[in-house]
Amino acid sequence: MTQAIAIAGTHSGVGKTSISIGLMRALSRRGLTVQSFKVGPDFIDPSHHWQATGRMGHNLDGWMLSAQTNLSLFQKYTANSDIAVVEGVMGLYDGFGPTTEAGSTAEMAKWLGIPVVLVVDARSMVRSAAAMVQGYANFDPEVNLVGVICNCVGSVGHGSLLREALERLPHVAFLGAIPRSDSVAIPERHLGLWMATEDDLGDMYIDALADLLEEHLDLDQLLSLSAMTSMPPPSPDDWMSSKLSHSQVRIGVARDNAFCFYYQENLELLENYGAELIEFSPLTDPLPKNLQGLYIGGGYPELYAEQLAANRSLVKSVRDFCYAGYPVYGECGGLMYLSQGIESLQGDRYSLVGIFPFWTRMSRKVKLGYAQVHTDSNNSQFGFPLDNCTIRGHRFHYSEILDGGGEVSTCYQVSGRGKSSVREGYKMKNTLASYVHLHFANNPEFAHSFVESCRQVANQQ
Known part of the structure; x- marks a missing residue:
């Protein structure tokens, strides 16, 4: 042992x-x-x-x-x-x-x-x-x-x-x-x-x-x-013990100094359900070819806003990818990247993908804590997340959404300890973005539904 x-x-x-x-x-x-x-x-x-x-x-x-x-x-x-x-x-x-x-x-x-x-x-x-x-x-x-x-x-x-x-x-x-x-x-x-x-x-x-x-x-x-460890006997979860035999789909994962917050289990779950993860840097790279989905995690986009905005070819490629109906999932920093752009504490603005009608603005007040997400019961037309499912995660961010957040559809009800539940989970076509960092191992079917949504796109190509 x-x-x-x-x-x-x-x-x-x-x-x-x-x-x-x-x-x-x-x-x-x-x-x-x-x-x-x-x-x-x-x-x-x-x-x-x-x-x-x-x-x-x-x-x-x-x-x-x-x-x-x-x-x-x-x-x-x-x-x-x-x-x-x-x-x-x-x-x-x-x-x-x-x-x-x-x-x-x-x-x-x-x-x-x-x-x-x-x-x-x-x-x-x-x-x-x-x-x-x-x-x-x-x-x-x-x-x-x-x-x-x-x-x-x-x-x-x-x-x-x-x-x-x-x-x-x-x-x-x-x-x-x-x-x-x-x-x-x-x-x-x-x-x-x-x-x-x-x-x-x-x-x-x-x-x-x-x-x-x-x-x-x-x-x-x-x-x-x-050496005083007295670990209980093994009891592996099904999702960790075997991989599904479905054909692979290519999902791009934004990964660099600006986007570096990912639970390793989230990535492994996507792979278990048949995803081939293709890493790229929104700071310097073009969008990888032949993708069926995108995962843009959290990180520090506010520290690299000028460089992210300068990579205009990628910004346009991601915008076109979203409008074409490919599944795209953004968390926290990913939400900021998919918004109209980032406004710094000094008031400088940096235009980004612009899928959502709102800007995000940096503030000096942190929003943090555990969060429980409950998805709506009528998401079947969206592809993912699952209808009427619950999954847990956390929030940790200093940015906030400026006017325009109410102009976009939402598919989450988010609750936290001692806080009133709020509408969240912004969606446009098959693009979903949220401030909540979800841990997919809490409800692996969330990851499964994302990969299946990407697979449906692949089968239509």
């Missing part, structure tokens, strides 16, 4: 990502095959995981996906690895809401049967850190909290005092005190951390993190604790 460890935090911002990717690289240096996971709806951290391990990172989510699906994903991707490192989300017990463990790292650790190491920001405290860790350990006895890492430690002396305080706790191992180091802090911007492929996040940076952990962390003890 693969060993595994979950890296959780007392709260967001304690350094989970830095410690997780440094640990992944340090374990890889020992010759171990490391498989990474990220709890929660995060596209960015798995890109850092890939940079650290050379293997694709995968998302686990207790609200968007069932316990069985999460377990199946975990078992599938750990099958050929020595150890799994699972980076948590927010604080250990934080998730969908204040009174439920749904979507939390704690829930996921229990589902997968893996031990938890807690990261504490130890600035300006010593014995209080012990009180905090004891509280986390006792809050839910079913969570197997086995160790603690103190981060942002001020000095060697501070680290010694923390060790003395924390080693008195029963059943929680003190694994190390990581000194404060601005040189290995990952820069942030409006949608979170920078992607791993961007400036200063290459191998030298990750190696520096690994060096820091190798010097200050007891890796041997952590590896020993990771």
